[in-house]
Amino acid sequence: MTKSIISGGVYLPTLRIKRDEYLSALGSCSAAMREKTVMDIDEDVITMAVAAARDALADLDVSRVGVLTLASTNFPYQEKALAGTLVEALGLDKHVLTSQHGNSTIAGTEALLAALGLLEQTEQQYALVVVSDAPTSGPDVDMEHGFGAAACAFVLAKDEPGLAFEGVYAQSGETMGLRYRLPGETDIRDIGVKAFATLDYNEMVKAAVTGLVSKLNRNLADYRHIVMHQADAKTAAALAKKMGCSDVQTKEGSVFADTGDIGACSSLLGLCRVLESAASGDCLLISSYGSGSGSQALSFRLQAPLKNSGSFQARLEDKKYIGYIQYLKQKRSI
Amino acid sequence: MGAHISIPMYQRAVPQRYRLVGQRCGACGKINFPPKAVCKYCYQGTSFEDVQLSGRGTVYSYTVIAGGGAPPEFAAEARCKGSYPVIIVELAEGPRVIAQMVNPPEEGIAIGMPVKAVFRKIYEEEGVIRYGFKFSPA
Known part of the structure; x- marks a missing residue:
């Protein structure tokens, strides 16, 4: 059985902060990005995951999804099965095989590999992999300067042309x-x-x-x-x-x-x-x-161009800049 | 807390809050959202068929909630943003729903502007995140 990615999905939060904001507020920035993505106050990795998954599933029959794997280093609950939240939000079959990966930034490829394995255990045609992350730390930790937010999703299929x-x-x-x-x-x-x-x-x-x-x-x-x-x-x-x-x-x-x-x-x-x-x-x-x-x-x-490769470029261009003070408010630091 | 909605009540509405599942009246064919026991259009139909709504619609009316006017569950959001818009959306399938708008355009909200549903955190109570739909410009 060959397994291919046949569709992709992307979500980037609309809010952005430029590196220059760090320089003028703090005098320095430990990360060398030009700007970074920032979650709005009503967003978390689950809301981003849903948006990316909907992008990937557009034009596909969701009832044929038999596997759902999910990865993040920053889930909103330390204990709770969050795949169920996605099952409801996406209207997936309630019998999907699920796995949830976290604790490290390697979790994203772990989720993709898990989906490839679980796909062999389902009669269904598709597996959905959703990786959504927003590393978080207090603003006084240098590493935090570089922390952004994004989500992506992939639909894997059995014996269909794709990636x-x-x-x-x-x-x-x-x-x-x-x-x-x-x-x-x-x-x-x-x-x-x-x-x-x-x-x-x-x-x-x-x-x-x-x-x-x-x-x-x-x-x-x-x-x-x-x-x-x-x-x-x-x-x-x-x-x-x-x-x-x-x-x-x-x-x-x-x-x-x-x-x-x-x-x-x-x-x-x-x-x-x-x-x-x-x-x-x-x-x-x-x-x-x-x-x-x-x-x-x-x-x-x-092997063949994807029907839907996700809306990376469109998401990248849809943005609104905020200043450092507003950024701290978004993070509920002040 | 303001308009307290218990966890069981919220959970029963998960399909409609998470992915806009409406119901088509078996008697008159009109679509009810949120779901009702008796059709709100013909006052007769009591059997319904679930329908997945598209999440697309247009702004029917709107208002802006300023900082002090926010109910307690939205106070943190109001403090962060200063104010936030609430809109009535006329969905493509007919029903009108009330929800917050995210990323409102800088030139202001206009009656009739197209919007689409997005999945967001609505508020948090008892440490439980209440997810649901808001609308963003389409």
Whole structure:
């Protein structure tokens, strides 16, 4: 059975804050985005998830969805099955197989891989993967400066032409002290040694990506687009270059400059962006990363253009800027 | 709290609040939303068929709730934004519903402007998030 992504969906909140706002309010900004997405006061990762899923399911028969997987690092409840909220909001069949992934920014690709597996356990034709994230911390934590918000969704199908899944390769290991959050705490902690964080990112992602291309007997040059996990744009770009990727291969999948750090969504939103221009025959590679740590690299080949690749560009252009004070009010910090 | 709606009452209305499920009257064929025990149009029909509404409609009327005028469950939102618009939407299928508007245009809301339903947090009570529909410019 081949399994392919046949449809994509995107949601970006309308509100944006420019990096310049941080510079004029705080005198500095720890993240190198141009601007980032901000959830409105009545939005959370579930409302964004519903919007992205509706985008992906437009024109499809929702009664044929047999699997729903969901990922975020910032669910609104620490305990509660949230797939049910989506089942109701989307009008899905109540017997869908569900799985919920969190606790790390690697959760996005985990949800995609889980859906590929669960699809074999259902008589239905489709699996829906929804990854919605808005990493959160107090405004006095440097890492917070880069935290944005976004959601993306994919419909996987059995034996239908689309973006065919080719394979995965993973790397996991124990790395201590990088981007973690204790139960009940709202702030992200980190030992704050940038060189150590970069070293871990490089080792994990490189092992997953090189392992994948060698498993598939390919070279990185065979890929039209290579989408990296972008907790910050510079580290991702530097590693891609070090591995031998060209700027042309990585440019279109970069979303950090426009959205900031969108956690578990990062490389999957990049995938939505490249799908808007990818052509039949193109090979695409995406890699995720979660601190602590692990990385998963996934390979796809576009057999036929998607019916619906999601509304990335339209969402990107629909925006309204807010100032830093309003941003703090949105976050209920003041 | 203001107009307290208990969890069981809210939960019974989840299909209509989360995805706009209306009902078609078996007697006159008109669409009721929110669902009724007796059709509000013909006062006779008591059997209905569920219909998925499109979420599309136009602004029939609107008002703007200023900070002090917000009921307690919306006070946090009013404090954050200063004020927020509430609109009556005439849905494409006929019924008129009342809801908040998100991302109102800077030039102001106009009667007749097209809108579409979006899924948002309406308010939170007892630590339970009440999701539902609002409308954004279409």
